[in-house]
Amino acid sequence: MAHVNENISPDTPLEYQSGIGRLNIFGFWIFLGAEMALFATIFATFFVLDGHTGGGPLPSELFDLKNTLIMTLLLLTSSFTSGLAINEMRRKNVKSMIVWIVITLLFGLGFLYMEITEFIHLVHEGATLGTNAFWSGFYFLTGTHGLHVSLGIGWIILIVLQVIKRGLTPDTAKKVFISSLYWHFLDFVWIFVFTGVYLLGLVGS
Amino acid sequence: MFDFIKDNLILNDPMLIGANISILLSVIGIVFILTYFKKWKWLWTEWLTTVDHKKIGIMYIIAAIVMLFRGGVDALLMRAQLTVPNNEFLTSHHYNEIFTTHGTIMIIFMAMPFVMGLMNVVVPLQIGARDVAFPYLNALSFWSFFFGAILFNISFVFGGSPDAGWTNYAPLAIEGSTGPGINYYLLGLQISGIGTLLTGINFIVTIIKMRAPGMTLLRMPMFTWTSLVTAFIIVFAFPVLTVTLALMTFDRIFGTHFFTLADGGMPMLWANLFWIWGHPEVYIVILPAFGIFSEIISAFARKTLFGYKSMVISIVTISFLSFLVWVHHFFTMGGSAAVNSVFSITTMAIAIPTGIKIFNWLLTLYKGRIEFSVPMLWSVGFIPTFLIGGVTGVMLGMAAADFQYHNSYFLVAHFHYTLIAGTVFACFAGFVFWYPKMFGHKLNERLGKWTFWFFTIGFNVCFLPQFLLGFDGMPRRVYTYGPEDGWTGLNVISTIGGIGMGIAFMILVYNVYYSFRYSKRETTGDVWGNGRTLEWATTTAVAPHYNFAVVPEVKGYDAFWLMKQEKQKEKIEYKPIHMPSNAGTPIVMSAFFFVAGFGLVFKLWWIAILGGIGVLACLAVRSLRSHKEDEGYYVSVDEILKTEEKKEA
Ligand code: HEM
Ligand SMILES: [Cu+2]
Numbered sequence: 001m002a003h004v005n006e007n008i009s010p011d012t013p014l015e016y017q018s019g020i021g022r023l024n025i026f027g028f029w030i031f032l033g034a035e036m037a038l039f040a041t042i043f044a045t046f047f048v049l050d051g052h053t054g055g056g057p058l059p060s061e062l063f064d065l066k067n068t069l070i071m072t073l074l075l076l077t078s079s080f081t082s083g084l085a086i087n088e089m090r091r092k093n094v095k096s097m098i099v100w101i102v103i104t105l106l107f108g109l110g111f112l113y114m115e116i117t118e119f120i121h122l123v124h125e126g127a128t129l130g131t132n133a134f135w136s137g138f139y140f141l142t143g144t145h146g147l148h149v150s151l152g153i154g155w156i157i158l159i160v161l162q163v164i165k166r167g168l169t170p171d172t173a174k175k176v177f178i179s180s181l182y183w184h185f186l187d188f189v190w191i192f193v194f195t196g197v198y199l200l201g202l203v204g205s
Numbered sequence: 206m207f208d209f210i211k212d213n214l215i216l217n218d219p220m221l222i223g224a225n226i227s228i229l230l231s232v233i234g235i236v237f238i239l240t241y242f243k244k245w246k247w248l249w250t251e252w253l254t255t256v257d258h259k260k261i262g263i264m265y266i267i268a269a270i271v272m273l274f275r276g277g278v279d280a281l282l283m284r285a286q287l288t289v290p291n292n293e294f295l296t297s298h299h300y301n302e303i304f305t306t307h308g309t310i311m312i313i314f315m316a317m318p319f320v321m322g323l324m325n326v327v328v329p330l331q332i333g334a335r336d337v338a339f340p341y342l343n344a345l346s347f348w349s350f351f352f353g354a355i356l357f358n359i360s361f362v363f364g365g366s367p368d369a370g371w372t373n374y375a376p377l378a379i380e381g382s383t384g385p386g387i388n389y390y391l392l393g394l395q396i397s398g399i400g401t402l403l404t405g406i407n408f409i410v411t412i413i414k415m416r417a418p419g420m421t422l423l424r425m426p427m428f429t430w431t432s433l434v435t436a437f438i439i440v441f442a443f444p445v446l447t448v449t450l451a452l453m454t455f456d457r458i459f460g461t462h463f464f465t466l467a468d469g470g471m472p473m474l475w476a477n478l479f480w481i482w483g484h485p486e487v488y489i490v491i492l493p494a495f496g497i498f499s500e501i502i503s504a505f506a507r508k509t510l511f512g513y514k515s516m517v518i519s520i521v522t523i524s525f526l527s528f529l530v531w532v533h534h535f536f537t538m539g540g541s542a543a544v545n546s547v548f549s550i551t552t553m554a555i556a557i558p559t560g561i562k563i564f565n566w567l568l569t570l571y572k573g574r575i576e577f578s579v580p581m582l583w584s585v586g587f588i589p590t591f592l593i594g595g596v597t598g599v600m601l602g603m604a605a606a607d608f609q610y611h612n613s614y615f616l617v618a619h620f621h622y623t624l625i626a627g628t629v630f631a632c633f634a635g636f637v638f639w640y641p642k643m644f645g646h647k648l649n650e651r652l653g654k655w656t657f658w659f660f661t662i663g664f665n666v667c668f669l670p671q672f673l674l675g676f677d678g679m680p681r682r683v684y685t686y687g688p689e690d691g692w693t694g695l696n697v698i699s700t701i702g703g704i705g706m707g708i709a710f711m712i713l714v715y716n717v718y719y720s721f722r723y724s725k726r727e728t729t730g731d732v733w734g735n736g737r738t739l740e741w742a743t744t745t746a747v748a749p750h751y752n753f754a755v756v757p758e759v760k761g762y763d764a765f766w767l768m769k770q771e772k773q774k775e776k777i778e779y780k781p782i783h784m785p786s787n788a789g790t791p792i793v794m795s796a797f798f799f800v801a802g803f804g805l806v807f808k809l810w811w812i813a814i815l816g817g818i819g820v821l822a823c824l825a826v827r828s829l830r831s832h833k834e835d836e837g838y839y840v841s842v843d844e845i846l847k848t849e850e851k852k853e854a
Binding site: 045158159 | 338339402405406407409410413414415440441442443444445447448449451452455459460461462463465467468469470471474478821824825828829831832835
């Protein structure tokens with residue numbers, strides 16, 4: 001890694017300026033490829049087990065369109081604000097970048113709050129992890145996504161702390177950039193959850 | 206707590222008590238030696254916290270050899286049990302445990318880490334890089350593999366081993382097996398799988414982004430090519446395994462219904478998911494092996510590899526096809542005729558690119574000035590042996606015929622012919638070939654030849670008869686048989702062959718000791734005298750952690766060979782070299798993975814949560830400190846001069 005501290009040109013975005021930053025960003029794209037394979041497998045499992053409800057409550061009885069619409073809206077907006085944060089970062093506005101990141105995190109927390117209350121409600125209605133294969137698949141899929149969101153929130157908080165302490169350097173900029181890629185990815189996955197699980201679940205059976 | 210330990214320590218079997226005691230004694234012995242020679246600090250700074258890819262590679266290889274020993278003992282126990290009819294040496298339950306741990310260990314904890322060890326040592330050198338792209342991540346990969354392997358391995362002395370086969374089919378693995386054994390399987394594989402995935406990502410980035418100037422994709426050495434393709438297979442196959450294992454972990458620990466018979470679960474879903482990962486996994490261990498053979502054959506035939514481009518095309522083709530054949534593992538489990546036909550055809554299609562490779566190797570040998578050193582013996586021995594494995598594979602790939610061979614010893618013989626002649630031969634070949642690069646001296650050639658002949662002859666004596674046993678109807682995973690079955694003679698022969706391989710292994714280990722004492726130390730770097738690729742351009746042995754004092758300029762395929770042709774001797778000017786600093790978090794974090802895994806195996810929630818918190822804490826520490834660790838340090842020109850002069854002398 002001879003080129004760790006090499007700068008290319010002042011015009012390239014900060015996060016691409018160090019050799020290690022370029023490697024990390026490329027590596028993260030590959031990681032997202034693996035994440036894609038991961039979620040594809042979970043979706044496949046969910047669809048294979050779709051309808052295997054033997055006895056328990058049906059999704060169409062329990063899903064609440066309004067609730068999920070709000071969740072979707074929260075996450076979509078957070079993806080947008082995360083984009084704004086990157087935009088501010090490119091313009092070297094550290095303060096407003098942090099503000100947008102914090103707003104993003106708040107939307108994320110709101111999403112998590114709604115997801116957890118939904119789970120509690122579902123369990124209350126008799127749809128638990130162990131009720132049948134369909135609900136197992138449902139919780140596994142949404143749970144994996146929710147876990148990703150939670151980890152993302154913790155991680156981004158750590159990054160914000162670093163930016164506050166060390167300012168915007170090629171290193172911290174790279175981290176902010178990568179975490180926003182991650183955040184968009186989670187949003188992307190959620191769109192499939194929303195249509196594939198909730199909308200189809202409400203329509204079907 | 207005391208009761209928990211007492212209940213799970215396995216003390217009802219004299220063999221296992223023996224194992225317990227010998228493990229305890231070895232641990233005490235190691236601790237004593239390290240303390241006596243005051244080596245703890247050295248161990249910590251030189252090895253446990255290292256981020257040097259060559260040292261990580263060496264640790265992978267050592268661990269793999271230890272696992273080969275464990276898996277080999279399992280194999281010999283099985284062969285001992287099967288030698289004579291109605292044998293009562295092992296109980297049926299114990300036999301189930303042993304074929305399960307044998308299969309799992311050989312594939313996950315022996316073959317794969319061995320290959321990755323060689324990749325780690327060689328690939329960055331071959332592409333003229335100072336390091337891998339993510340040295341820190343590389344250490345994490347190794348340690349999570351290592352602790353995953355330990356978790357899996359302690360099952361046999363604590364709580365009982367998994368016993369549902371390395372394929373771990375549902376519903377047997379969920380409803381048929383109580384005890385913690387299957388949990389060990391699920392979590393041991395899960396933890397080491399994290400490491401594998403990270404390695405895949407790391408090597409893709411390393412190979413794509415860190416090549417020396419002039420090294421275009423079509424000038425990359427064959428082993429680097431196969432490693433790259435393997436890394437891609439890993440990135441797309443391992444997430445499938447992650448999910449599959451997690452689903453069954455949930456079934457066993459949290460009462461979900463993915464693979465159960467009741468409440469809508471689908472046992473066949475396990476078979477599908479498992480083999481969607483499992484078949485590509487076979488190529489993860491065989492493709493790098495092909496790369497190793499290509500390097501060695503061209504080095505010792507003193508010729509450029511024949512048909513380089515067709516080699517590249519065929520490995521890429523194989524990697525695509527490997528994702529399209531998984532159903533051939535369960536032709537007999539109720540698939541429709543149409544489904545079986547499609548998968549039968551895709552399976553047989555793999556024979557085409559593989560055949561191309563075989564011809565390329567033969568044509569490389571043709572008219573070469575061949576030198577039969579030990580690595581070359583393994584490589585040449587591989588060709589006919591692997592051919593037997595391949596041809597029988599096509600036989601199994603014909604769905605209709607598979608109804609006959611399925612779950613018989615024919616299958617056992619087939620996959621040992623591919624896995625041993627392919628992967629294990631390659632591991633031995635690569636081990637001997639690159640040994641001087643790692644340790645600064647060659648292995649003894651005479652002893653190496655003994656190993657080769659004992660192993661190859663033993664191998665054929667062991668597994669050829671098993672094809673016949675399969676035709677005679679001996680089923681796979683059977684723990685004993687009657688004299689009236691008529692299988693005794695062939696089984697005796699097979700066991701004799703197994704012993705031959707055991708002896709070969711002992712000679713190999715002795716060779717390491719012998720060569721350490723008596724072999725001539727190497728100084729040149731190009732120890733075989735016919736190195737063609739860049740790894741031979743560096744000083745020998747693991748010592749210079751910076752790989753290349755000056756990044757080499759690549760002028761064509763077989764870069765080092767071309768350099769030697771030119772023989773330019775200009776004065777080189779050295780510059781300080783930047784290197785990453787050591788890191789302790791990878792080993793600590795992996796240890797916490799182990800703790801969490803152990804807690805889950807026994808459903809001891811507080812231990813599991815403790816481990817989980819530890820992992821998260823390590824992640825946080827790394828995130829906050831990464832700028833310091835990545836900053837690294839500089840190797841001074843003085844130090845480079847000193848190291849490089851040693852080479853000249
Ligand atoms: C070193 C000499 C070896 C011997 C003598 C040996 C012997 C055996 C035997 C007796 C079985 C059990 C067959 C049965 O009862 O169904 C077996 C299974 C197996 N072996 Fe080996 N083996 C050897 C090396 C290897 C290696 C190097 C690998 C992989 C790289 C391997 C992979 C497997 C697998 C995957 C199974 C299937 C386990 C199962 O049925 O779940 N073996 N081996
Ligand atoms: Cu297969």
